[in-house]
Amino acid sequence: MLPEIGHFALILAFVAACAQAPVLLAGGRIGEADAALFGRRAAILIFALTGAAFFILMYAYAISDFSVFNVFQNSHTAKPFIYKLTGTWGNHEGSMLLWALVLALFSAMLAWQGRAVPTTLHRLTLGVQSLVIAAFLAFILFTSNPFERFIPAPSDGEGLNPLLQDPGLAIHPPFLYLGYVGFSIPFSFAVAALIRGQADAVWARLVRPWALAAWTFLTIGIGLGSWWAYYELGWGGWWAWDPVENASFMPWLAGVALIHSIRVVERRDALKGWAVLLAIMTFSLSLVGTFLVRSGILTSVHTFAVDPTRGVFILMILAAAIGGSLTLYAFRAGSLSATGSFSAVSREGALVVNNVLLVAACAIVFVGTFYPLFIDVLSGEKISVGAPYFNLVFTPIAGLALLLAAAATLMAWKKASLNAVALRLRYAAIAALAAAVIVLAIAEREKVAGAIALALVVWLAIGALTDIAGRVKLFRAPLGQSLARLAGLPRAAWGAALAHFGIALFALGASGISIWKTEEILLMNIGDSVTVAGYEVTLKNVEQLTGPNYVAELGQFEAVKGGRTLALDAERRFYPVRQMQTTEAGIRARATGDLYISFSENASGAGWPVRILFHPLVGCLWWGMAITAFGGAMAMTDRGRKPARARAPSRAQARRRSQDMPAGAKTAQA
Amino acid sequence: MNRFALLIPLGVFIIVGAVFAAGLWRDPSRIPSQLIDRPLPVFNLPPIEGFDEGLSSDHIIGEGEVALINVWGSWCVACHIEHPLLMALAENDVIPIYGIDWKDKPGDGTAWLERFGNPYTRIGDDMDGRVAIDFGVTGAPETFVVDKQGRVRYKQVGPITQQAWDDVLWPLIEELRRS
CATH class of the missing domain: 2.40.128 (Lipocalin)
Known part of the structure; x- marks a missing residue:
C-alpha cells in the first residue's frame, strides 16, 4: 500500500508543478500577488509530496520490502542497515528521485525567500523552476518509476554493488546533487532576467548566495567522490578524467566563472549578458552530466544503465531547457545593457580574463570527454582520450588562471595600477622564486615541472594572504587595529581569500601526487x-x-x-x-x-x-578542497554590500517594486 | 552586442545536441560495426622479450580454428581478474588464446607471465599500440572471438567473467565451431 501512496504522491507533485508553471509565468494577468501566493504554496506542496515519496522508498529499503522491484534489485537482507538506507539512491530510479527531491527543496527555499520580498523577478524565477521540476517528475513517472511492484515478492534481493557499500559513496551523490541541482536556481534567475530584459545589482545580489551554495556543495561532492575513489577503488588514484568525473568538473569550472562574474554585476553593473550566459551554461552542464550518466552514452565505470528511452527523454529535457534558454538569450540578451565601464587593467578586466581561461578550461574538458563520441558518430571509429591529453592541455590553462587569480584580488575595481599590484605581490613573487629554487636544489627528479608547480602554489597562497594582510593594514597600522579590522572584514573577502588559499593547497597536493609519486x-x-x-x-x-x-x-x-x-x-x-x-x-x-x-x-x-x-602531500588535496568549500560557504553568508539600503522599509523597496511591475507586465503582454 | 554573436551559444548547443541524439543509438561497449564479420586487421608483431615467436594475423588465420585474441598488459589490474579463467582454458585445451601484450615496457610482460603463468599459444608485442588501434581497443583487457575463416565475430570489453564466458562466449564458440 505504502509504495502506491508514494507513487501517487509523485503524480500529485507532477500535477501541481504543471499547474504552478503557467500561473507563475503568466502571473501578470492573473494578478501579481495571487499568482505569487499560489506559486509559493505549490512549491512547498511539491516539496512535501516529493519528500513523502522519497521517504516511502527509503522505508521500503529499510524494511527490505522486496515486492518493490527497485528494492529487490538493489538491496539484500544481509546488507548493513545503514547501506540499506543509502541504497535508496545507489541506483537509477532512486537517484533520480533524490534529484527531484533536491530540486523541490531548492524551489521551496526560493519560495520561502520570495515570501519576504515578492517581486516579478522571484515569481518568474519560481515559474521557470517549476518547469524544470515538472520535466524531471515526468521523467521519473514515465521512464523510471521507483515504486514498480514485483509480485510475488522474492525472499531476498539481488544485493547492492559492493563498491557502493562505503561511507564515502553513501554521502557523495547527495552533495553532488545539491551542487548540480542548486545551479538550477541561478539558471531560473537568468531566464527570468532574460524574460524581463533586466539584470541589475539586485538580481546579482539575489543570485549570488544560491550560486555560491551550489558551487560549495559541488566542491564538497567532488572532493568526497575523489576521496572515495582514492580509498576504495584500489588503484591509488584520486582523479582519472573519467567521463562521469568530468561531468561534475565542467559545471564546477563554469560555476567558478559564474560566481566571479556575478560579483562584477553586483558591484559594477557590467558583464550582465556574460553572467546570464554563464548561469545558463552551468546548469546546462549539470544537465548534460545527468544525461551522460543516465543515458549510458559513454562507457564509464559509473554508468548505471544503458536504456535509450531514458536517454531520449533526458535529451528532450536538455533540448527544452538549454535550447529554450539559449534561444531566449539570443533574442533578449541584447537588452541587458551595462552601465558600468572599466579599463582593461582593473579587477573587472582581470576577472574577464580569468573567466575566459575558466571557460576555455571547461571547453577543453568538454572536448576531451565528448571527442570519442563525436568521432564515433561521424566516422564509426572508436578512440579514447586519456589523461595525457587533459594533463597536457588543461594544466597550462589552469596554471595561467591560478597565476592571475592572485593578482586579480589585489586589483582595484574600475581602474587599477599595475605598479601598485606588482609592488604588493613582491613578497609572493620572492617566495615563489624561492620555492622554485628549493625544488630545483632538493628534488631528485622532475625538477622543472615540480619547480613550476610549487612556485605557482606558493604564489597563489601568499597572494591570498597578501590580500587579507592588505585589507587589515597589517604592519601599517597598530596590531590591535589590524585585529579589529580582521574581525570586521566582509565575509566575501574572507571567502575569496580562503577559497584561493584552498585551491593553492589543493594544487600542492595534486602536483605532489602526480609529479613525485x-x-x-x-x-x-x-x-x-x-x-x-x-x-x-x-x-x-x-x-x-x-x-x-x-x-x-x-x-x-x-x-x-x-x-x-x-x-x-x-x-x-x-x-x-x-x-x-x-x-x-x-x-x-x-x-x-x-x-x-x-x-x-x-x-x-x-x-x-x-x-x-x-x-x-596527498593530504593537501583533501584539506585544500575542504578549505575551498569552506571559503565558498563563507562568501555565501555575506549579505552583500548594500543590504541595509535594499532592506530599508519605505521608499527604496517601494520604488523597486514599482519599477518591477511595469517590466513584468510588459513581458506578460509581449 | 551583435546579434550574430548572441546566436553562437545556441548554434553550439544544436550541434552538440544532434551528436548526442545520434550517439544514443549506439552501444558504447559493442565492437565498431566495421570490424564485425570482417577479416582480422593485418598485423605482424614481434615476440616479447624471452620468447622466440611473435604473432601475426597470418598465424591466426592459418590455423583455421576458432580462437580468442586477448589484449592485456602487465600494468593492467583488471587483467589479473580474468587471468585464472584464461589459465583454466589453456590448461584444459579449450580454445587457442593469442595474446597481444599492449603498451608494456620491455620485459614487464614476460615477468608477469613468469609469475602468474602463461595461457597464450602465441604472444605479440604491441609496444606502441599500433595494432591495438587497428582493433579498436579502448582499454585492457579486451578479448576478440575469431572464427575459422579468421573473421572477428565478437568483442568482450573488460575482463571475461565466469558469467560472460557461460552466457555469451562459450555458446558463441560452440556455434562457430559447428558452422
Missing part, C-alpha cells in the same frame, strides 16, 4: 620485504576473514622508516551475492604523504601481487 608492483610472499620511498615494507601475514556479507583476504604489512614501525592492513573482499571483488587499500597517512598498499589474489601460487605506492 613512487610506485612498486611486485609479487610478495609472507616474509618478503621491499623498499619504497624510504619505507621498508614487509608482508607479515595473510589471513582469511568473514565480514557481514563478504569474505575477505587480509594482508598484514609492516613498514619501517627511521626506526618507526607502521602497521598496514590491506583487504581484498569478495561479495558472493554479486560475485564481485573489491579492494580495501591499506593506507597510512603521514605528514609528508600517504603510504598506500593494495594486493590481489595469489592466483599462480607464487605469491601475492602487491602494489605499494607513496603519495607525497
